[in-house]
Amino acid sequence: MQKQPRFSGVITPVLTPFGEDGGPDAERFVEHCHWLLDEGCTGLAPFGTTSEGNSLGLDERMELLEELVDDGIDPAKLMPGTGTCALADAVMLTKHAVDLGCGGVLMLPPFYYKAPSEEGLYRFFAEAIEGVGDGRLKIYLYHIPPVAQVGFPLALIGRLIKAFPETIVGLKDSSGDWSNTAAILKAYPGFEVFPGSEVFLLDGLRAGAAGCISATCNVSAAAIRNVYDHWQGPDADKLQAGITALRKAIQAFPMIPALKALIAHYRHDPGWAKVRPPFTELPAADADKVVRTLADAHNFRLDFAKAA
Amino acid sequence: MQKQPRFSGVITPVLTPFGEDGGPDAERFVEHCHWLLDEGCTGLAPFGTTSEGNSLGLDERMELLEELVDDGIDPAKLMPGTGTCALADAVMLTKHAVDLGCGGVLMLPPFYYKAPSEEGLYRFFAEAIEGVGDGRLKIYLYHIPPVAQVGFPLALIGRLIKAFPETIVGLKDSSGDWSNTAAILKAYPGFEVFPGSEVFLLDGLRAGAAGCISATCNVSAAAIRNVYDHWQGPDADKLQAGITALRKAIQAFPMIPALKALIAHYRHDPGWAKVRPPFTELPAADADKVVRTLADAHNFRLDFAKAA
Numbered sequence: 001m002q003k004q005p006r007f008s009g010v011i012t013p014v015l016t017p018f019g020e021d022g023g024p025d026a027e028r029f030v031e032h033c034h035w036l037l038d039e040g041c042t043g044l045a046p047f048g049t050t051s052e053g054n055s056l057g058l059d060e061r062m063e064l065l066e067e068l069v070d071d072g073i074d075p076a077k078l079m080p081g082t083g084t085c086a087l088a089d090a091v092m093l094t095k096h097a098v099d100l101g102c103g104g105v106l107m108l109p110p111f112y113y114k115a116p117s118e119e120g121l122y123r124f125f126a127e128a129i130e131g132v133g134d135g136r137l138k139i140y141l142y143h144i145p146p147v148a149q150v151g152f153p154l155a156l157i158g159r160l161i162k163a164f165p166e167t168i169v170g171l172k173d174s175s176g177d178w179s180n181t182a183a184i185l186k187a188y189p190g191f192e193v194f195p196g197s198e199v200f201l202l203d204g205l206r207a208g209a210a211g212c213i214s215a216t217c218n219v220s221a222a223a224i225r226n227v228y229d230h231w232q233g234p235d236a237d238k239l240q241a242g243i244t245a246l247r248k249a250i251q252a253f254p255m256i257p258a259l260k261a262l263i264a265h266y267r268h269d270p271g272w273a274k275v276r277p278p279f280t281e282l283p284a285a286d287a288d289k290v291v292r293t294l295a296d297a298h299n300f301r302l303d304f305a306k307a308a
Numbered sequence: 309m310q311k312q313p314r315f316s317g318v319i320t321p322v323l324t325p326f327g328e329d330g331g332p333d334a335e336r337f338v339e340h341c342h343w344l345l346d347e348g349c350t351g352l353a354p355f356g357t358t359s360e361g362n363s364l365g366l367d368e369r370m371e372l373l374e375e376l377v378d379d380g381i382d383p384a385k386l387m388p389g390t391g392t393c394a395l396a397d398a399v400m401l402t403k404h405a406v407d408l409g410c411g412g413v414l415m416l417p418p419f420y421y422k423a424p425s426e427e428g429l430y431r432f433f434a435e436a437i438e439g440v441g442d443g444r445l446k447i448y449l450y451h452i453p454p455v456a457q458v459g460f461p462l463a464l465i466g467r468l469i470k471a472f473p474e475t476i477v478g479l480k481d482s483s484g485d486w487s488n489t490a491a492i493l494k495a496y497p498g499f500e501v502f503p504g505s506e507v508f509l510l511d512g513l514r515a516g517a518a519g520c521i522s523a524t525c526n527v528s529a530a531a532i533r534n535v536y537d538h539w540q541g542p543d544a545d546k547l548q549a550g551i552t553a554l555r556k557a558i559q560a561f562p563m564i565p566a567l568k569a570l571i572a573h574y575r576h577d578p579g580w581a582k583v584r585p586p587f588t589e590l591p592a593a594d595a596d597k598v599v600r601t602l603a604d605a606h607n608f609r610l611d612f613a614k615a616a
Contacts, residue, residue, distance in 0.1 A: 022395075022435065049420075049421075054393040054394060054418075054420035054421070055393060055394050055395065055418065055420075055421075056394055056396070057394045057395070057396025057397045057400070058366060058394075058397060059396070060394075060396055085362040085363060086362060086363050086364055086365045086366075086368075087330075087363065087365070087584065087585065088364070088365025088367070088368055089365045089366060092365070109586070110362075110363065110585065110586050111420065112357075112362035112363075112419065112455065112456070113357075113362070113363075113455065113586055113587065114454075114455055114457075116585075116586030116587070117586070117588055119588050120585050120586035120587055120588050121585070121586050123585035123586070123588070124585035124586055127330065127585060146422075147420065147421065147422055148420070149422075149457060150586075276395060277395065277418065277424075277428050277429070277431040277432035277435060278417070278418050278421055278424030278425070278428035278429050278431070278432050278458075279421070279424070279428055280425055280427050280428050280431070
């Protein structure tokens with residue numbers, strides 16, 4: 001029996017802008033989120049890897065999330081990152097998100113200690129679910145072994161779904177390995193799987209994926225949404241080829257600084273380019289190169305006029 | 309000019325006991341810390357890797373640290389782990405430690421994002437020092453690439469020492485690579501370097517190291533202290549061989565669960581064996597094997613009588 005998906009479509013791990021003082025800039029953040037929804041995003045996943053989420057303090061994350069809800073963004077569309085190395089902190093962030101009405105949370109496994117056992121990871125999630133203690137909780141597992149190093153093996157995913165069928169409802173697969181995504185889709189029908197890159201969007205949808213959650217949605221959500229809306233139409237492969245080519249052009253640069261440089265350029269707002277350590281901003285010449293490369297080869301530009 | 313070292317000798321990354329409810333057990337923790345000092349530890353480094361420090365919430369760490377100081381442990385002997393992925397959280401923990409009078413802090417680099425640039429790591433520490441804004445702050449860099457993946461290259465260490473000579477005062481080297489420790493000792497005389505294993509204690513002292521900070525100090529501090537006290541004596545190599553053999557016997561088992569199993573056994577307190585996810589306790593048969601192996605081959609036992 002296919003469950004009604006809670007999230008589907010095009011979900012953005014929202015970039016986090018910073019102010020002059022280094023703190024998160026709530027005003028730019030809320031503005032960007034509204035613009036992303038206007039561009040066609042079906043959901044927002046703040047505090048993911050692209051969001052520099054793990055460079056944000058616990059209080060900073062909670063305050064930013066409250067800003068979004070206070071500013072009228074439907075919490076059902078929000079899937080904030082709440083996984084941390086420490087159970088107590090993960091429970092606190094997750095409970096806070098559930099209390100705000102968030103439609104789901106995207107949880108990293110505890111990622112400091114390497115090569116944990118399946119049993120150890122299972123216990124982390126079992127204890128987190130018990131700690132939150134709220135039937136509204138919907139967890140999306142965040143599988144990103146290239147960064148977190150610790151991931152979710154296929155058997156663990158199955159064990160968690162079986163133990164918590166109403167809570168463990170989906171997964172973002174940022175392994176970059178389509179065969180892994182395909183294996184999860186095949187093993188667990190009805191589980192809401194999102195490839196971590198739009199490169200796999202069409203293949204994913206054809207195999208039962210729910211959509212994609214991708215860094216580059218921060219600057220190309222409309223084109224990605226177009227593939228999502230027309231994936232069964234005659235132009236689907238051609239549309240997919242377009243977003244794949246753009247994605248590959250962008251990821252040739254350091255992803256987070258490059259995305260921020262693009263927004264800074266088209267918003268005429270140099271402050272948008274600011275990143276937190278351990279990242280560094282692109283040097284001006286490299287930022288120019290990102291803008292020019294994408295404009296020349298992909299006719300890429302961002303239009304913020306309608307958001308004004 | 310050789311600076312007066314702030315820490316030297318035998319420093320324990322203190323194990324964190326947990327209670328029935330899964331929370332840190334302050335009573336067992338304080339008791340263990342007093343016992344370690346009685347055994348000859350010259351300092352304590354709570355919330356390190358061995359402490360399951362990254363499995364502790366921010367509030368849990370601060371509360372445990374306050375318990376130690378409230379219970380009469382000299383804060384000058386404390387070097388708590390305060391490095392986290394997020395600058396804001398690292399600043400909060402570090403400021404709290406400095407305000408309590410801690411002699412130093414042991415700081416991991418931000419470890420979520422992999423392969424950060426030297427400049428990015430430099431900025432993290434520069435901004436952390438500025439954020440704490442307290443001349444009493446003494447930072448020991450925590451280099452543990454096998455776990456954190458992100459470490460401190462030699463050039464970065466030099467750059468940090470040069471920029472913050474009064475603040476960046478030492479390093480724990482848990483690379484397990486003696487040639488790295490030797491290179492740091494050679495490059496930066498007067499920098500307080502602690503190998504992360506007593507296996508390198510004698511070699512370290514002969515090359516100018518300040519002592520060691522080692523997981524196994526939780527159960528063998530007295531023997532390690534004996535090497536430290538007699539490293540220039542005629543029996544130094546023989547004493548070193550003894551602690552090396554014991555260390556190698558212990559690290560043949562999963563380190564954290566094995567150390568806790570040993571303490572649980574000799575304290576007749578099964579609850580001591582509890583670990584937090586993603587770790588799991590040793591099965592009973594394996595716990596027995598640790599105890600028997602060490603007792604048979606190394607005449608190892610723990611004496612808690614004098615602590616009673």
